[in-house]
Structures are given as structure tokens and as C-alpha cells.
Amino acid sequence: MATPEQSSQKQEFTEAPSGIDVEGLVQEWLADPDMDMLHISEQLDNGELTTADLQEMERILTEEEDQEDQRVADLHKEIGDLLKTEKTQDVMIVDEYQELMGQDPRASFQFFHEQVQKYLKKGDDYVSGLFFLEEFKDIPEIQEDLKNDLVRIAKLAPLVLAAYLPVLEDWNPANVKSARFDVYRELFKGRDPADLALKVFENASSSHLGFNRVVAVRDAAKEAGYGMDERKVAEYVEKYILERPNGKSYYPFVDFKEQMDLADGAQIQIDKTKLQKEANTILARKISVDPELLPTWKIQGSLQSLKEAKDQGVAIDTALFSGVLNQNLLGYIEQYPVARLLGASLVGVLEGAKELSLSLNISMLKGALTERINTPKDEKELLETLFNLDSLIKRLKDEGFDLHYEDIKAKLEQDSRVDGKTRGELDARAVELFVKECEVADDSVRLPKDALLDNSDVKKALMDLAIRKPEKMLFGSGLLLVFGVDAKKHEKFTKELRFHVLYSVSYMSGGVNNFIVKYLEAQDKTVYSSGLSNALSSLKEVLELADKYNIFYDRKVLSENVNQIVWDVLDREDSVRDWFFGYDELYVKLDEAGLGLPAKSEELQKHFTLLAQKHVEPRTSQDPEDWFSELPEIHDKAGERGIMYDGVALHEQINAILVEPMDRDGEIKRYLALPNIQATLDKAGISLDEATLKRIKFFSRYMEQ
Amino acid sequence: MPIATATKRKKLELKTKIMERFAGVKRKRIFVDSLVKQKQILTQI
Numbered sequence: 230m231a232t233p234e235q236s237s238q239k240q241e242f243t244e245a246p247s248g249i250d251v252e253g254l255v256q257e258w259l260a261d262p263d264m265d266m267l268h269i270s271e272q273l274d275n276g277e278l279t280t281a282d283l284q285e286m287e288r289i290l291t292e293e294e295d296q297e298d299q300r301v302a303d304l305h306k307e308i309g310d311l312l313k314t315e316k317t318q319d320v321m322i323v324d325e326y327q328e329l330m331g332q333d334p335r336a337s338f339q340f341f342h343e344q345v346q347k348y349l350k351k352g353d354d355y356v357s358g359l360f361f362l363e364e365f366k367d368i369p370e371i372q373e374d375l376k377n378d379l380v381r382i383a384k385l386a387p388l389v390l391a392a393y394l395p396v397l398e399d400w401n402p403a404n405v406k407s408a409r410f411d412v413y414r415e416l417f418k419g420r421d422p423a424d425l426a427l428k429v430f431e432n433a434s435s436s437h438l439g440f441n442r443v444v445a446v447r448d449a450a451k452e453a454g455y456g457m458d459e460r461k462v463a464e465y466v467e468k469y470i471l472e473r474p475n476g477k478s479y480y481p482f483v484d485f486k487e488q489m490d491l492a493d494g495a496q497i498q499i500d501k502t503k504l505q506k507e508a509n510t511i512l513a514r515k516i517s518v519d520p521e522l523l524p525t526w527k528i529q530g531s532l533q534s535l536k537e538a539k540d541q542g543v544a545i546d547t548a549l550f551s552g553v554l555n556q557n558l559l560g561y562i563e564q565y566p567v568a569r570l571l572g573a574s575l576v577g578v579l580e581g582a583k584e585l586s587l588s589l590n591i592s593m594l595k596g597a598l599t600e601r602i603n604t605p606k607d608e609k610e611l612l613e614t615l616f617n618l619d620s621l622i623k624r625l626k627d628e629g630f631d632l633h634y635e636d637i638k639a640k641l642e643q644d645s646r647v648d649g650k651t652r653g654e655l656d657a658r659a660v661e662l663f664v665k666e667c668e669v670a671d672d673s674v675r676l677p678k679d680a681l682l683d684n685s686d687v688k689k690a691l692m693d694l695a696i697r698k699p700e701k702m703l704f705g706s707g708l709l710l711v712f713g714v715d716a717k718k719h720e721k722f723t724k725e726l727r728f729h730v731l732y733s734v735s736y737m738s739g740g741v742n743n744f745i746v747k748y749l750e751a752q753d754k755t756v757y758s759s760g761l762s763n764a765l766s767s768l769k770e771v772l773e774l775a776d777k778y779n780i781f782y783d784r785k786v787l788s789e790n791v792n793q794i795v796w797d798v799l800d801r802e803d804s805v806r807d808w809f810f811g812y813d814e815l816y817v818k819l820d821e822a823g824l825g826l827p828a829k830s831e832e833l834q835k836h837f838t839l840l841a842q843k844h845v846e847p848r849t850s851q852d853p854e855d856w857f858s859e860l861p862e863i864h865d866k867a868g869e870r871g872i873m874y875d876g877v878a879l880h881e882q883i884n885a886i887l888v889e890p891m892d893r894d895g896e897i898k899r900y901l902a903l904p905n906i907q908a909t910l911d912k913a914g915i916s917l918d919e920a921t922l923k924r925i926k927f928f929s930r931y932m933e934q
Numbered sequence: 935m936p937i938a939t940a941t942k943r944k945k946l947e948l949k950t951k952i953m954e955r956f957a958g959v960k961r962k963r964i965f966v967d968s969l970v971k972q973k974q975i976l977t978q979i
Contacts, residue, residue, distance in 0.1 A: 244941060266953055273949045280941060283948035290955035297962035304969040370961065932956060 244280040251282050255289045278425055286521035287718035292367035308418045334364055334779040338371050345378045349385040354767055356386055362396045367926040372402035376411065391429045394445035413453035422450035422459040427465050435901075436473070436488060447496075463498050470499070471507055482508055486542020492751055509546040512538055513553050530558050539585065551587040554578075555594070562597045567605065567614050567621070575628045595630050602632070603640045609666070612659045613677035656681065674700070678908055699730045700748045703771050715725040727771060731780055739773060741782035746790045761798050762811065765791075765818040772822055790823040795819065796836055805859045808840050809866045836869060842882055853902035857883065876915070883910065884921045 241779070258264045273283070341358035348356045358381075365375050379397075382390045391413070392845060402408050416425075426446035433439035447457050469489045485508065492499045518529035531553070539545045558578070582589055605611035615622070618641070622634045642648065661675050664676050667690035674694065681687050695702035734744045749764060775782055784867075795815050802808040818827040844859045869872065887899070887906070899906075907917065 258956060259963075266957070267957060269953055270949070273952065280944075280948065283945060287951050288954060289946055290959060293959045293964065294955055297959055298967060300966050301962060301969065304966065305971060308969065308973050333957060791945055903968060 230495070246275055246281040246285065247279045249282055251278070255286055259293065276883075294753050301848060302835055318778070323559075326830060328604075329478055330519055334361075334368055335371065337361060338365050338368065338375070339366070342374060342378055349381055356382055356389055359389065359393050362393055366396075366400050367401075367406060369402070372405045372408065376402070376405050376408040379412045380415045384418075387416055387425060388432070390430065390756070391425045392442060392444055394449050395441050397514070398448065398598055410453065411652060413449045415844055417450050417453050417455045421458070422446055422455050423461040426457065426462055430469075431885070436469075436491060440497075443497065444495045460500055463492075463500070466492050466497050467499050467504055469510070482512075482538050482541045482543050484541060485538070489542065505544045506546075508538070508543045509549055512545075516553060516557075528554070529563065529577045531557070532578065532585060532587075535585055544595050545585060547586050547588070551582075551589070552584065554587050555581055555590050557635070558589070558594055559597050562601050567602055567610060573626075575630070579629060590631065595632060596924045598625060598630055599632050599637060602637055605641075605644075608646050609662050609677065610659075611641065611644055611646060611653060612662070613675070614660070615647060615655070617676040622902075648775050656684075659835055660686050661686050663687060667691065667694045670694060670698075679718070682722065688722065689727065695726050695730045696733050699734055699744070700751075702730045703734070703744075704748060704767055723838060724774065727767075728774055728778060731771060731774055732778075735775075735780045735782075741780060742790070744785050745771075745782075745787060746794070749794045751793060761795065762814040762818055765815065765822070768818065768822040772824075784823065788819075791819065791824050796832075800836060800838070800839055803843075805840070805844060805862050805866070812870075818852060834875060836875050837872050838878055841879050843872050845883055845886060851898075853899045854905045854909075857906060857913065857915075860915065864913040880915055883915060884918050887917065887921050 258269060264742070307475055311606075337358075338361075341361065344358050345356050365371065371469075379390065397409060397412065429446065430436075437862075443462060447462075452456050465764040470485065470492070473483075473488065486621035489499065491506065495536060495879060512535060526608050535545055535550060556574075579589065585658045602614060602618075605614050615638075618634070618638055620635070622632055625632055650658070656678070660681060663676060663681070665676065665685055676682060676687070731741065736742050737744060739747075745768070749761065772782070774780070799808055799811050803809060816825060841860065841863050844863065845857055903922075910917065
């Protein structure tokens with residue numbers, strides 16, 4: 230049984246909780262940056278807190294303190310791990326070297342010496358400080374130690390030393406016997422010089438530097454009495470020239486000739502004939518594609534690729550590519566409908582071929598064209614060819630393909646489907662076929678003869694089709710779906726058609742507004758601004774028509790919706806040129822149609838800033854010099870149009886990109902590109918922060934390794 | 935010892951401990967912040 234005193238003691242410890250939210254109170258103290266001991270003392274003395282409350286508060290704070298201890302321990306460990314990484318070590322060491330070098334180069338060498346012992350003892354294939362080799366070479370009293378260190382590096386970290394061989398070429402200390410020779414002997418002992426050369430070539434930040442290193446390795450090996458497997462090196466370099474990474478991959482073999490010259494300069498015996506032949510084979514494979522995918526502009530594009538490869542030094546095999554081009558053209562003629570020949574231009578292809586001295590087999594192509602025109606795929610094509618034969622033959626003649634008009638005409642007219650029929654009968658048959666085509670058409674239809682548009686059956690078929698596919702008639706160039714018809718010549722009918730469609734649309738759910746927005750949204754998913762611009766080209770006429778005939782739509786709502794679609798499309802543009810093209814083009818169209826919103830500068834600024842940010846963010850190029858290359862153009866174009874952008878956001882983004890941690894090669898490239906990056910940004914009116922520059926320059930010595 | 939006096943003493947002890955703990959948590963939080971910054975710097979290198 231407890232004594233009174235014991236009882237009183239027990240009572241002292243079991244004073245009940247007061248119900249005050251002590252947890253909340255403690256957290257409030259901790260969260261308040263101004264809370265000090267005096268305030269806490271006052272609150273603790275207020276008399277309402279019981280011992281149970283105070284004990285609970287102490288427990289909470291102890292728990293908090295334990296958690297902070299744990300966080301400190303965790304952070305110490307994480308920081309310790311970070312400090313162990315090679316990159317961090319390098320930065321810290323570079324800093325230390327630089328400081329020492331400024332004060333006393335001998336102390337700097339001493340530090341290097343310690344580093345060599347430390348790293349190579351650990352078995353690391355790495356050592357820092359070799360970037361001061363040039364300076365160390367000039368301090369007579371350390372040459373013996375330097376030699377010993379270099380021999381040690383040659384033995385344990387051969388690749389590191391091999392990369393520095395160009396610096397050692399003139400190293401001949403008077404006070405140390407055969408210093409360079411001993412280092413070279415150690416480097417090549419039991420190692421293949423070709424392997425070493427290729428490895429340091431591969432690790433170099435530019436092929437120029439790489440070739441220099443190969444030369445240095447070869448010379449050093451020779452001096453040490455070793456031969457280098459030249460064929461092994463040459464084969465590697467040949468492969469490198471053919472497959473070298475190409476940031477601007479839209480055309481192959483960038484700097485082809487320059488790389489061959491560099492190899493020549495390094496006296497690497499590459500097989501240039503073989504290289505040229507392989508380059509041609511690769512090009513031929515690249516541009517020989519499925520003829521079905523080969524409209525004339527693609528053929529022209531492939532000729533452009535050839536021209537660019539030629540400019541880079543590839544000796545174009547004219548016989549090979551004449552053959553490829555003739556084959557491509559044959560494929561094109563065979564696959565494409567005759568009617569397309571009316572619209573397609575072969576002139577560009579012919580000019581491109583001439584520039585490259587490619588010879589076209591004109592007689593073979595003429596034969597193919599004659600054959601193609603003479604064998605229409607169906608009755609419609611037969612009629613279409615007959616109706617348009619004069620202009621087709623004239624067009625081809627102008628382009629250098631003088632076909633035998635009379636023979637072709639006679640052959641076509643012998644076809645049992647047209648033989649003996651009058652012009653009127655042929656027209657009637659063409660109308661019949663066209664009406665059938667309109668009934669099932671999903672997309673465009675083709676009127677075989679312009680004059681047939683006056684036919685009432687043709688008009689009715691088009692009216693029906695226009696109701697079925699109203700967007701085709703309302704937008705674009707009006708009669709867009711009726712290929713072969715000159716819309717201007719038939720303006721009255723075009724208007725009639727449009728009114729007809731517009732009137733029907735106004736009875737659809739949501740009316741004209743909904744129809745236009747839905748249509749543009751559908752376009753928006755598939756096209757960029759140039760396509761949208763085309764779709765908007767007749768909006769002005771459509772709305773004028775609606776105004777004139779009191780067909781209802783809400784102009785204000787339409788304007789907001791259409792503007793939103795335009796922003797969405799512009800935001801998706803990948804190219805700066807297309808963005809501004811779209812911006813100018815679409816705003817003219819919207820203005821003309823009376824749908825342009827009053828210039829909202831903040832809206833414009835927002836989208837424009839997005840454009841600028843987009844062009845620095847994805848940074849698809851491996852070459853840092855390209856990262857911001859589009860900004861000056863954006864800056865100039867914006868200036869011309871008085872568009873502002875959020876300079877702060879862009880500035881921060883660019884500075885952040887430039888200090889992003891990268892791998893060693895990335896750091897080197899970024900550092901080397903810095904002057905050009907600065908020049909580019911300068912043109913774009915963007916400056917770099919001091920801290921950013923410092924951060925990049927911090928690596929300046931380190932980069933040279 | 936009267937109960938009131940014992941309780942008062944106990945409260946005084948607890949108050950001191952609470953103030954010590956509070957100061958400890960505050961100090962350690964400042965330290966943690968500086969470590970977090972150090973870590974950020976090292977991560978950015």
C-alpha cells in the first residue's frame with residue numbers, strides 16, 4: 230500500500246491531460262520562424278498545461294529531434310557518396326590544382342604526384358592533373374619525378390597517358406636520361422598500339438583531335454620500337470567516315486571530304502575508292518524507294534540529297550544514279566494516273582538531273598509515257614485522257630518529251646469503248662460516270678472536262694455530294710473537290726453551291742458555328758498552320774454569304790473558338806519558320822473573315838514565349854552549338870512584328886540548361902561551344918548569368934583531358 | 935514534499951527539457967537545410 234508521500238508522488242505524475250492540443254501547439258512553434266525561448270517560456274508558464282501535457286510535448290519534441298538526427302545522418306551519407314563520384318572529385322581537384330598552380334607550380338606538381346600515387350594505388354584507370362603536363366615539362370627539378378609518374382601512369386592508366394602523347398612529343402629533359410623513351414616503352418609493353426590509337430581516337434571530342442592523337446600514338450610506338458597495324462587503323466577510320474554521327478541527319482556524309490583529308494594528313498591509308506563506292510551504294514539504297522511513294526517532288530528531293538552529298542565530297546557515280554533516276558521515273562509514270570501528269574512538273578527533275586550530270590534515257594521514258602497514255606486503266610481515265618490529250622501532249626513537249634500526238638490519239642480512238650462515238654455521246658457517258666462517282670465519293674471527285682460543269686446532271690450530282698460532304702464545299706478553294714475545274718471561271722456556280730450547303734448546315738445540330746468549329750478542329754488534328762490556312766481561305770466568303778442571306782451564326786463565339794484552334798495549331802509547330810508563317814498567314818485570314826480577336830498582348834506573349842522555350846527545351850541535337858541556334862531568328866522576327874516574350878522565363882531556362890550535369894563528353898562539347906553559344910544568345914538579346922559562366926569555365930582545365 | 939511543490943518542480947524540469955529539445959530541433963533543422971543545399975550543389979556539378 231502506498232504511503233502518503235508515495236501517493237502524492239504518484240499523483241504528481243498522473244496529473245491528467247488538460248485536453249489542450251499539445252501536438253498542434255508544438256508544431257505551431259516549430260513552424261514559426263520568429264518563435265524564441267522567451268515566448269515558449271511564457272506559454273509553458275500559463276498554468277493550464279498539466280504534467281501529462283508537458284510530458285507529451287517533450288515526447289513529441291524528442292521524436293522530432295530524433296527524426297532530424299536521422300535526416301542529418303542520411304544527408305551525410307548521400308553527400309559522402311556524391312563526393313566519392315569521379316566527377317565531383319575532378320571538380321574539387323581541378324579547383325585545388327588551379328589554386329596551387331597560381332601560387333607555386335612545384336606545389337601543384339607535388340599535388341599531381343600525390344594524386345598519381347593515390348589513384349593508381351586504388352587501381353583506378355584514371356588520374357587527374359595531366360592537363361598541366363605542358364607546365365610541368367618546364368620545371369627542371371621535377372623531371373625525374375615526372376618521368377616516374379608518367380611511367381606509372383603508362384603502366385596503370387595507359388589510355389589516359391595515350392591521350393596526352395601529343396604533349397609529350399617535344400619532351401626531352403636534359404637532366405633525365407631517355408625519359409620519353411622509357412615512358413613510351415612502358416606504354417606499349419604488351420599492348421597493341423593500334424588498339425590504343427583507336428581508343429583515344431574514339432574518346433576525342435572532335436575527329437580533328439582524334440586524328441592528332443593517332444599520329445602521336447603511331448610516332449611514339451615507332452620511337453619505342455613497336456609497329457602499328459596500319460590496316461586495322463585504316464579500316465576503323467573508313468568505317469568512322471561512313472558512319473560517323475551526324476547531328477544534321479537529313480543528308481548523309483557531312484564533311485565527307487574533310488574527314489578523308491584529315492585521315493590523309495594523319496597518313497592513314499584509307500581506301501578512298503572503296504569509301505566512295507560504299508557511299509554511293511548507301512545513297513542509292515536511300516533514294517531507291519517504292520515508286521508508289523514517289524511523286525515528282527520526292528524524286529527532286531532525292532536529287533537534292535545527292536547534290537548535298539556531292540558538295541560534301543562524295544564522288545557521285547553518274548552511271549549508277551542515272552540508272553536509279555530512270556528507274557524512279559519509270560515507276561512514277563507506270564503507277565500514277567495519266568491525269569496527274571497534267572499537274573505534275575517533270576521540269577524540276579530534269580534540271581536536277583542536269584546539275585548532277587545524270588543522263589536520262591529520254592527515248593525509254595518517252596516510250597513509257599506513250600505506253601501509259603495509250604493504256605488507260607478504266608473507261609473514265611480513257612475519256613479523261615481523250616478530252617485532255619491536246620494539253621497533255623503540249624505540256625510534255627514543253628518539258629522535253631515530244632510524243633507522237635497523232636499516233637496516240639489514233640490508238641486511243643480505236644478503243645472499243647469510244648470507237649465510232651460522237652463527241653456528244655462521249656460527253657454523255659462521261660457525265661454518267663461522273664454522277665456515279667459522286668454518289669460513292671468519300672473525298673475528291675474529278676471532272677474529266679471543265680465544260681461539263683454546265684451540265685444539269687453534273688450540277689445536281691455536285692449539289693448532292695456537297696450536302697453529303699459539306700466541309701469539302703465550304704472550305705478550301707470552294708470547288709477543291711472537283712479536280713480539273715477552274716473555280717474562278719465558275720464563280721456563280723461556286724456561290725450557289727456554297728449557299729446551298731450553308732443553308733443545310735444552318736439546320737444541323739449546333740448550326741453554322743458548330744459546323745465550322747468541328748471542321749477546323751478535325752483539320753487541327755491532322756494539319757499544321759499551312760493546312761489550316763488553306764482551310765480558312767474561304768471562310769471570309771462563307772461568312773459573307775451567311776451575312777448576306779441572314780443565315781444565323783454567333784460571330785463572337787466563333788471568333789473565340791477559331792482563335793483558340795489557331796493558337797493550338799501554332800503551339801504545335803516545330804519549326805520557327807512555320808510558326809511565323811502560320812502566325813502571319815492565319816491572322817490575315819482571320820482578319821479578313823472578321824474573326825480576329827483584338828490584339829491581346831498577354832495572350833500573344835504567352836504563346837510566343839512557348840515557341841521560344843520549345844526551341845531550347847528538347848535540344849535534339851548532340852551539338853551544343855545548335856541548342857539555341859533558332860533563338861536569334863525568333864528574336865528578329867518577333868522584333869519586326871513587335872511581339873514581346875517572357876524574357877525572365879527564357880533566361881532562367883537557358884541558364885538552367887547550361888549548368889545541367891552532363892557526362893564528360895557532354896561537358897567538353899558544351900565548354901568548347903561556349904563562345905559560339907554566347908554569340909548566338911547575344912544575337913537573341915539573352916545574356917548568361919555570371920554563375921553559369923563560372924560553372925562552365927570551372928571545367929576549362931578539366932576539359933582538356 | 936507537498937504535492938503542489940513536487941508538481942511544480944516536475945513541471946519546471948519538463949519545461950527545461952522541452953526548451954532544450956525545441957532548441958535542438960530548430961538547430962538541427964537549420965543544419966539539415968545547409969546539408970540539403972550542399973547536396974544540391976554537388977548534384978549539379
